[in-house]
Amino acid sequence: DAKTTQPPSMDCAEGRAANLPCNHSTISGNEYVYWYRQIHSQGPQYIIHGLKNNETNEMASLIITEDRKSSTLILPHATLRDTAVYYCIVRVVGNDYKLSFGAGTTVTVRA
Amino acid sequence: EAGVAQSPRYKIIEKRQSVAFWCNPISGHATLYWYQQILGQGPKLLIQFQNNGVVDDSQLPKDRFSAERLKGVDSTLKIQPAKLEDSAVYLCASSLIQASPNEQFFGPGTRLTVL
Numbered sequence: 026d027a028k029t030t031q032p033p034s035m036d037c038a039e040g041r042a043a044n045l046p047c048n049h050s051t052i053s054g055n056e057y058v059y060w061y062r063q064i065h066s067q068g069p070q071y072i073i074h075g076l077k078n079n080e081t082n083e084m085a086s087l088i089i090t091e092d093r094k095s096s097t098l099i100l101p102h103a104t105l106r107d108t109a110v111y112y113c114i115v116r117v118v119g120n121d122y123k124l125s126f127g128a129g130t131t132v133t134v135r136a
Numbered sequence: 137e138a139g140v141a142q143s144p145r146y147k148i149i150e151k152r153q154s155v156a157f158w159c160n161p162i163s164g165h166a167t168l169y170w171y172q173q174i175l176g177q178g179p180k181l182l183i184q185f186q187n188n189g190v191v192d193d194s195q196l197p198k199d200r201f202s203a204e205r206l207k208g209v210d211s212t213l214k215i216q217p218a219k220l221e222d223s224a225v226y227l228c229a230s231s232l233i234q235a236s237p238n239e240q241f242f243g244p245g246t247r248l249t250v251l
Contacts, residue, residue, distance in 0.1 A: 068242025126178025
């Protein structure tokens with residue numbers, strides 16, 4: 026899987042949008058961008074994924090640049106419960122289902 | 137829908153002792169994974185099963201770690217003998233065999249402390 030680069034940490038004010046960047050400059054054409062998050066003392070939780078189009082679900086939005094070399098996860102209205110480590114992962118979807126986690130971004134939402 | 141179950145949640149042992157962790161995946165999920173997460177790092181895949189066959193165990197330290205998935209459902213991960221560096225959270229995850237989104241569902245993990 027291609028490697029990703031994320032900032033180690035970021036703060037966000039409660040009620041504001043949180044924009045989490047991810048660089049994946051070596052991504053291949055058949056690799057998807059996945060986001061997971063891990064709240065303290067819990068297992069990781071799937072958030073969203075995309076190939077090249079922007080995606081939105083009830084948790085977040087994913088914006089992928091046209092050249093697919095970077096993406097941004099947007100939490101539209103951050104709450105204290107969104108405090109977690111966020112992982113950006115690129116992977117081929119098919120027979121290989123592995124997730125290769127980096128260190129992620131520790132997001133702290135402050136009241 | 138019940139999630140991935142793991143037990144025990146916490147375990148403290150002395151080095152050179154043995155330990156075993158148990159995982160019950162979500163019903164119907166053919167693929168099961170064991171990850172090791174050392175403090176401050178992201179999870180690292182140890183072994184992946186599809187039904188009761190091993191798909192990938194390239195990062196499993198086979199001299200001391202073993203895992204099995206009998207009948208393609210529950211799985212156990214064993215460490216024998218444990219070393220200090222095995223202190224970590226051991227996460228179990230499961231997923232359906234499907235192209236997309238192939239979401240992995242994680243259990244709460246077992247926190248192992250080796251003294």
